[in-house]
Amino acid sequence: MSKRVLCKFFAHGACLKGEHCEFSHDWKAPPNNICTFYQKGLCAYGSRCRYDHVKVARLQSSSPSSSADISFPVECLSGIAGYGPGIASGVTAEHSASSGPLCHPIRPAWGEKTGRHDLLDDDDNDGYFSTVDPADRPICSFAAAGDCPRGENCPHIHGDPCPTCGKQCLHPFRPQEREEHMRTCERRKKQLEALRHSQDIECSVCLERVLSKPTTAERKFGILSECDHPFCISCIRNWRGSSPTSGLDVNSALRACPICRKLSYFVIPSVIWYFSKEEKQDIVDSYKEKLRSIDCKHFDFGNGSCPFGTSCFYKSVIIFTSVLNLCYSKFSLGHGGGVVEKFDLKIMFSGQLLTFNSCKIRKPRAVGLDNVDWGFKNHAYRDGRLEEVVIRHLGAEDGNTVIAKDIRLSDFLSNLQIR
Amino acid sequence: MVDFARVQKELQECNRDFEVSGIKVIPTSEANLAHLLGTIPGPSATPYEGGTFNIDITLPHGYPFEPPKMQFATKVWHPNISSQSGAICLDILKDQWSPALTLKTALLSVQALLSAPQPDDPQDAVVAQQYLRDYQTFVSTARYWTESFAMVSSLGVEEKVQKLVEMGFPEASVRNALESVGGDENLALEKLCSC
Numbered sequence: 001m002s003k004r005v006l007c008k009f010f011a012h013g014a015c016l017k018g019e020h021c022e023f024s025h026d027w028k029a030p031p032n033n034i035c036t037f038y039q040k041g042l043c044a045y046g047s048r049c050r051y052d053h054v055k056v057a058r059l060q061s062s063s064p065s066s067s068a069d070i071s072f073p074v075e076c077l078s079g080i081a082g083y084g085p086g087i088a089s090g091v092t093a094e095h096s097a098s099s100g101p102l103c104h105p106i107r108p109a110w111g112e113k114t115g116r117h118d119l120l121d122d123d124d125n126d127g128y129f130s131t132v133d134p135a136d137r138p139i140c141s142f143a144a145a146g147d148c149p150r151g152e153n154c155p156h157i158h159g160d161p162c163p164t165c166g167k168q169c170l171h172p173f174r175p176q177e178r179e180e181h182m183r184t185c186e187r188r189k190k191q192l193e194a195l196r197h198s199q200d201i202e203c204s205v206c207l208e209r210v211l212s213k214p215t216t217a218e219r220k221f222g223i224l225s226e227c228d229h230p231f232c233i234s235c236i237r238n239w240r241g242s243s244p245t246s247g248l249d250v251n252s253a254l255r256a257c258p259i260c261r262k263l264s265y266f267v268i269p270s271v272i273w274y275f276s277k278e279e280k281q282d283i284v285d286s287y288k289e290k291l292r293s294i295d296c297k298h299f300d301f302g303n304g305s306c307p308f309g310t311s312c313f314y315k316s317v318i319i320f321t322s323v324l325n326l327c328y329s330k331f332s333l334g335h336g337g338g339v340v341e342k343f344d345l346k347i348m349f350s351g352q353l354l355t356f357n358s359c360k361i362r363k364p365r366a367v368g369l370d371n372v373d374w375g376f377k378n379h380a381y382r383d384g385r386l387e388e389v390v391i392r393h394l395g396a397e398d399g400n401t402v403i404a405k406d407i408r409l410s411d412f413l414s415n416l417q418i419r
Numbered sequence: 420m421v422d423f424a425r426v427q428k429e430l431q432e433c434n435r436d437f438e439v440s441g442i443k444v445i446p447t448s449e450a451n452l453a454h455l456l457g458t459i460p461g462p463s464a465t466p467y468e469g470g471t472f473n474i475d476i477t478l479p480h481g482y483p484f485e486p487p488k489m490q491f492a493t494k495v496w497h498p499n500i501s502s503q504s505g506a507i508c509l510d511i512l513k514d515q516w517s518p519a520l521t522l523k524t525a526l527l528s529v530q531a532l533l534s535a536p537q538p539d540d541p542q543d544a545v546v547a548q549q550y551l552r553d554y555q556t557f558v559s560t561a562r563y564w565t566e567s568f569a570m571v572s573s574l575g576v577e578e579k580v581q582k583l584v585e586m587g588f589p590e591a592s593v594r595n596a597l598e599s600v601g602g603d604e605n606l607a608l609e610k611l612c613s614c
Binding site for chain 1: 422424425428429481483484485513514515516517518519520
């Protein structure tokens with residue numbers, strides 16, 4: 001049965017087992033993305049986990065190729081006692097060890113074997129689950145994985161089929177879980193599809209398929225911001241990094257797309273290629289988002305200067321040591337220090353006049369004006385954006401805003417030299 | 420390091436559609452893929468029509484991130500190609516190179532250069548001056564050079580042998596020399612002279 005599940009390694013383009021892999025290398029096969037840790041009760045990744053946090057009745061992935069295959073004969077040929085106790089005891093041990101959300105009053109499919117037969121004998125199995133809230137009842141994991149051999153006779157709820165993956169894994173009584181599954185399933189399907197389409201894309205420099213390169217680091221596309229020609233990240237970076245001394249023109253050759261010669265100022269690495277403008281935008285945005293959280297090493301908190309200036313993608317935070325000149329044109333104060341709209345800040349910094357136009361100060365809650373030692377902990381960007389101003393004590397650790405008492409912003413501003 | 424995997428692919432790709440483009444690239448020796456010989460046909464409706472021009476290609480260390488070094492092995496009379504050394508003045512082989520270009524596309528560009536000379540940006544000042552001042556003479560000189568240097572292969576082997584024997588070389592050594600240079604009459608002559 002595991003042959004039907006898509007091989008994770010294959011999906012990433014790197015299954016070493018090739019034809020001998022016990023998992024499917026067919027893109028049509030459904031991926032198995034049920035989180036095993038969640039099944040055991042605790043997944044450290046929580047909502048960020050890349051696998052589905054779906055409750056299945058049994059530890060499905062504990063050993064998909066062996067235990068699942070054996071369990072059926074046991075269930076069907078219930079007369080053979082030889083198998084029974086061994087497996088049942090193994091499973092109960094497993095379950096008692098895995099405390100947590102899975103330990104429902106219901107016994108798992110395995111341990112329930114004998115019970116179920118008793119019930120069948122008594123012809124009374126309808127009443128078995130009736131005392132339990134349907135939302136607490138797990139859905140049948142076999143049906144969720146694709147096929148339940150017990151069909152109509154299965155004691156567990158069979159989930160509704162998911163419109164995306166087609167498996168019966170939507171719990172009829174847990175709307176939240178249903179939605180989550182459908183969302184992740186859709187996203188995953190999209191991503192797999194994109195990955196599949198990306199397989200055939202060739203880099204125009206090395207003339208090889210990007211996702212067939214030997215190392216993971218090489219299996220990445222380098223997307224140019226201004227055009228849609230595919231390259232692998234190493235090739236395009238290599239080209240753009242060529243030294244201008246080799247006689248090549250920087251702007252018309254090196255920074256340009258090797259194919260269409262359109263000038264692009266940056267390259268975005270991505271593991272998948274895009275097939276629409278929106279997808280490209282998504283890739284670009286998430287890349288920029290990631291960089292924005294990293295401090296610019298050239299800027300060095302204002303001590304250095306970044307050659308990319310205002311187009312730098314990294315976080316350039318200035319920690320001001322002194323505010324010499326603060327100009328504000330229009331601003332309106334909320335009560336007790338609200339949001340200031342349209343606020344211009346001019347600051348002498350390292351002998352350089354920095355101007356930030358139309359900044360916002362969000363809820364300045366800093367204080368203690370009798371003390372001159374005040375500075376700004378600014379998320380001030382070189383392009384004049386000032387996203388957030390937190391006024392903080394200079395002696396305080398980064399991020400630890402010392403709050404002595406609430407003050408009005410107007411009080412604070414009036415104490416500064418204003419021109 | 421030269422990306423030999425790419426060079427291999429390029430050679431295959433280029434020689435596959437030889438029938439259509441007439442452009443051929445072959446390695447000069449099996450062992451060294453960094454030294455190649457390209458062949459382009461002279462474009463029609465030009466004085467170079469009917470000629471087959473050999474271009475010596477050396478791949479630099481950084482290929483494909485550096486342009487390949489190309490120069491004519493066959494003598495050509497053209498404002499942008501040195502009549503002495505065969506050096507080519509073409510932007511894509513210098514500052515406008517792009518790694519997406521291949522040996523084939525570069526050779527196609529050279530072929531296009533043959534049909535569209537740029538006398539304002541000359542490599543060979545003498546030729547360029549002639550081109551601008553006396554176009555008729557330029558055309559006939561170019562034609563003459565094409566006929567005498569780029570069309571040797573159109574003559575039969577016997578005719579070549581005949582021609583060289585008439586120059587006063589012994590027939591046996593003429594045949595040997597012709598064979599060793601692959602039938603090129605001029606190279607054979609050079610070889611015979613240097614002996």
